[in-house]
Amino acid sequence: MFALAARRMGYRVHTFSPESDTPTGQVADVEMQAAYEDLDAVRRFASGVRVVTFEFENVPAATAAAAAERAPVRPAGHILHTTQQRLREKSFLSSSGFPTTRFAAVRSMEDLHRAVREVGLPAVIKTASFGYDGKGQANATTLAEAEAALAESPQVERIYEGFVDFEREVSVVAARGADGAFAHWGVIENTHRNHILDLSVSPAGVDPKTAVRAIEIAQGILQKLEVVGVLCVEFFLTKAGELLVNELAPRPHNSGHLTIDAHVTSQFEQQLRAVCGLPLGSTAQLCSAAMANLLGDLWANGEPDWAAACALPGVKLHLYGKSEARPGRKMGHLTALADTARRAAQLALEARARLTRK
Ligand code: AMP
Numbered sequence: 001m002f003a004l005a006a007r008r009m010g011y012r013v014h015t016f017s018p019e020s021d022t023p024t025g026q027v028a029d030v031e032m033q034a035a036y037e038d039l040d041a042v043r044r045f046a047s048g049v050r051v052v053t054f055e056f057e058n059v060p061a062a063t064a065a066a067a068a069e070r071a072p073v074r075p076a077g078h079i080l081h082t083t084q085q086r087l088r089e090k091s092f093l094s095s096s097g098f099p100t101t102r103f104a105a106v107r108s109m110e111d112l113h114r115a116v117r118e119v120g121l122p123a124v125i126k127t128a129s130f131g132y133d134g135k136g137q138a139n140a141t142t143l144a145e146a147e148a149a150l151a152e153s154p155q156v157e158r159i160y161e162g163f164v165d166f167e168r169e170v171s172v173v174a175a176r177g178a179d180g181a182f183a184h185w186g187v188i189e190n191t192h193r194n195h196i197l198d199l200s201v202s203p204a205g206v207d208p209k210t211a212v213r214a215i216e217i218a219q220g221i222l223q224k225l226e227v228v229g230v231l232c233v234e235f236f237l238t239k240a241g242e243l244l245v246n247e248l249a250p251r252p253h254n255s256g257h258l259t260i261d262a263h264v265t266s267q268f269e270q271q272l273r274a275v276c277g278l279p280l281g282s283t284a285q286l287c288s289a290a291m292a293n294l295l296g297d298l299w300a301n302g303e304p305d306w307a308a309a310c311a312l313p314g315v316k317l318h319l320y321g322k323s324e325a326r327p328g329r330k331m332g333h334l335t336a337l338a339d340t341a342r343r344a345a346q347l348a349l350e351a352r353a354r355l356t357r358k
Contacts, residue, residue, distance in 0.1 A: 001260065001318075002055055002252060003027045005268040011276070016045045023320040024055070039066040046070035053229060053275045055251050057084050058130055074178075074228040074275040075250050082225065083248045086159045087128045093245050096224050098217060100245050101236070102162040112150055115160035116143055122163035125149045127156060137195055139163065164244060166236035170204045172218035173232045173256035175270040175280055182219050183270060183280045185263060187211045188255045189341075190234070196328060200255040200291045201345045202262065206237065214243055221248065230271045232256060254293065254330070261316050261335045262289035287337050290344035292352045294332040299325035304355035314338055315351040 003013045003024045014030040015022065025031030030048070034041035036059055046052055046067040053074055054064070061084070064077030082092050093100045104115035106125070116123070123146060127136030138149035150158070169192065174184040189204035190197055204211070218233045225231070232253030234246045256267035265273075265281030273280055298304045309315055319332035336347035 001257070001266075002053075002268045002271055005266060006272050009269070009272065011272065014045065014049050016042065021323065023322060026321045036060050036063045039063065042066040043070055051275050053251075053271065054080070057250055075231070076226070076228070079225050079227060079231075079250045083250045085129050086126055086247075087157065089248055090159065093221075093248075096220075098221060098245050099243060101164055104160045106150070106158040106160045107155060109147070109150060109154050112146060112154075112160065116146055119160055119162045121146070124161045124163055126159050126161065128159050129157065164236045164238060164246075167239045168204075168206075168237050169234065169246070170206060170214060170237055170243075171200075171232050171234045171253065171255040172214050173230060173253050173259070173267050174215070174218045174222055175230045175267070175274050176222040176227045177274050177280045178228050178277050180223075181280050182222065183265075183283045184215055184218060185256060185259050185267065185283050186285065187214050188258070190255050194328070196295070196330075197254050197293055199293075199345065199348065200258055201341045202258055202285070202289050203341055205341065210237065210241065210243065217243065217245065221245075225250075229274045230256070230267050254333075255291075257318070257333050258289040258291040258335050259283075260318070261337060262286055288339065288341040288344045290336050290338075290341065290348040292334045292336075292348040293330055294319075294334065294352065294355070295327065296325035296329040296331055297327045298331070298352075298355055300327075301357060305357050306355070308354035309334060309351040312336075312347060312351050312354070314344075314347060 006013050013028040015024040015028040016032045018035050020033045032045050042063050043066050047070045052067045052071050061077050061081040064073050064080050067073050083089050087105050090100050090103050102119045104119050106112050106115055122141040125138045140146035169190045171188050187204040188200050188202045191199045230252045232249040236244045236246055252267040252271050260266040264284045314337040316335045322331055334351045336344045338344035338347055
């Protein structure tokens with residue numbers, strides 16, 4: 001989606017990935033296949049471009065550093081380093097005064113017992129590195145469940161978080177330009193299923209004060225990290241009306257995909273503008289919108305019924321060109337546009353239900 005935005009504005013795109021025939025590779029001018037650890041290949045790649053960005057925060061920090069020897073990397077590698085490890089990320093947030101869930105580092109059974117005493121139960125235990133879309137996460141309501149979550153490899157670094165009985169989850173996707181300009185797409189409301197984003201609705205059904213506060217927190221984080229590009233802040237909104245930062249994603253985010261169809265400038269075009277040093281574009285919202293993710297599970301009984309979903313007015317189909325439809329894998333999304341957020345959500349869900357052949 002970034003490459004499409006770049007091509008539309010006349011840029012040429014080179015992509016670097018350990019895989020071939022990637023969604024970006026399918027629309028890029030050059031697709032280089034090499035391991036992220038192959039730093040000579042990374043340097044060769046970066047020598048051929050004017051600016052480097054990334055769409056995946058688990059690119060190793062050393063890879064970003066090698067690229068930065070040959071071309072500017074935006075956002076900078078230190079932002080990847082902070083956000084790709086949950087303990088580093090939460091420590092950065094809490095030491096900078098941003099509100100987060102209560103958490104503790106766990107590297108052994110003793111640490112776990114201390115965390116249970118200090119943070120309490122129920123809890124969510126997550127691997128500190130390389131976890132996303134619910135991978136490496138376990139919920140625990142009892143000590144025995146917490147111990148079981150560690151049983152296989154107690155020495156793997158984990159974060160132990162107090163379970164938040166949230167009222168809803170929201171995100172703020174925001175951008176910062178090289179000149180410090182700030183832009184955001186308002187507050188988006190998110191529903192997860194099995195820890196994977198299922199539905200995003202914009203604007204979120206939160207009171208104006210909460211919306212202002214969420215945007216202020218996001219702006220503070222982008223400034224503090226000196227981000228040049230797009231960054232998403234995911235929040236829990238507690239039943240007491242408190243906002244807690246759950247996670248940062250230093251890139252265009254799944255909850256911002258609806259900006260392609262519903263806003264003057266999408267998160268992808270904004271990423272391009274920021275990293276290429278262009279002025280940020282207007283983020284004005286054209287109409288209410290909802291986005292439903294399409295996971296590989298939808299292919300269980302063969303090709304989904306695209307025509308049935310596309311027959312609904314206001315529904316837009318986005319497929320990423322991933323070759324294999326595995327359960328839980330994000331294959332594409334549907335965006336529905338309507339006059340209210342509620343109607344957009346209903347329409348997106350109806351369109352997705354129509355994909356499953358009877
Ligand atoms: P994460 O990978 O941290 O974004 O977690 C994925 C999803 O799991 C979140 O969007 C929540 O729905 C749920 N989750 C994660 N951490 C917590 C927590 N501390 N309390 C309650 N739910 C959580």
